[in-house]
Amino acid sequence: MNEQKSKVVAILLFLFFALVGLLVVFFLFSKQLFKSDTVNNSNNDNIEEYFCTADAKLCPDGSYVSRMRDGGCKFAPCPGEDNTDSNVDVGFLPETGLDANNLDWQEFVQDGLKFRAPKEIPGLEFVRLESWPPKVVEFVGNFVCDSGVQKEINGRNYCIVTNSEGAAESVFTTYKYMIDHLVYDEVSGTDIEKIVSIEFIVQYPQCLNYDSPQSETCIQEEQNFNLD
Numbered sequence: 001m002n003e004q005k006s007k008v009v010a011i012l013l014f015l016f017f018a019l020v021g022l023l024v025v026f027f028l029f030s031k032q033l034f035k036s037d038t039v040n041n042s043n044n045d046n047i048e049e050y051f052c053t054a055d056a057k058l059c060p061d062g063s064y065v066s067r068m069r070d071g072g073c074k075f076a077p078c079p080g081e082d083n084t085d086s087n088v089d090v091g092f093l094p095e096t097g098l099d100a101n102n103l104d105w106q107e108f109v110q111d112g113l114k115f116r117a118p119k120e121i122p123g124l125e126f127v128r129l130e131s132w133p134p135k136v137v138e139f140v141g142n143f144v145c146d147s148g149v150q151k152e153i154n155g156r157n158y159c160i161v162t163n164s165e166g167a168a169e170s171v172f173t174t175y176k177y178m179i180d181h182l183v184y185d186e187v188s189g190t191d192i193e194k195i196v197s198i199e200f201i202v203q204y205p206q207c208l209n210y211d212s213p214q215s216e217t218c219i220q221e222e223q224n225f226n227l228d
Contacts, residue, residue, distance in 0.1 A: 108133045126205050126218040127225045130172060134200035141195050143180035171204045 065076040104119040117133045145159035152158075161176040176199040182191035202225075207218035 106133075108136075110136050113138055124221070124225075126207070126221050128203040128205075130201040130203045132200065134198045137197045137199075138194055139197075140192060142193060143178070143195060145178075148176070148178075169206055169209065171206075173202050173204065175200055175202065 061079055063079060065078055105116050106119050107114065107116050113136050115133075115136055120132070121129060143157065143159070145157075148159045148161035150157055150159050156179060159178040161178070162173055164171055164173040166172075176197055178195055178197045180193055180195050183194050184190075185192045204222050204225075205218060207215050207222060209215075210218055
């Protein structure tokens with residue numbers, strides 16, 4: 001079940017989108033925030049993933065280069081330089097190289113932001129993603145985490161905000177992951193700080209409503225599906 005937790009969190013990080021019309025393209029979905037990198041689907045096949053953060057590096061000539069999936073997630077060399085130790089920030093890199101081709105990826109566009117996400121997340125029997133794809137928003141602002149929990153993951157600060165509401169059959173928890181990044185503004189010639197927010201809702205059923213052994217299995221799945 002830890003695999004399920006890692007899978008969903010990885011998808012969160014990978015969803016940091018490609019901005020339409022901008023030079024910086026973001027593909028969220030990262031080192032899975034947690035321990036495991038493998039998820040079993042309903043056919044008991046192993047689905048594994050490998051993602052690099054697609055943040056961009058500004059080169060001396062003003063161009064941008066992104067990370068290379070076949071180069072250990074290092075930045076590609078700038079024009080006129082060799083590919084040597086350009087990876088200052090390794091981003092969110094899983095412990096082992098994995099393949100995401102087994103997932104059914106789809107492209108979504110929300111308010112001019114383009115990102116890719118799996119059509120569905122396999123391996124969940126009781127826990128449900130109530131809102132999918134996640135809501136992705138970008139806005140100008142300073143990164144402040146007053147109402148959430150700030151976590152540092154591989155050198156990056158994330159603000160994680162959660163809110164839960166109970167119902168007769170389930171508890172619905174809203175998760176919001178926020179991170180700041182710099183976008184080059186061609187008009188001013190400077191970098192502008194922007195915040196990316198990814199929000200989705202998870203439905204946790206009241207496991208005691210199930211008969212045994214489903215009740216025990218449901219409880220175990222919910223305990224393992226803990227994004228914090």
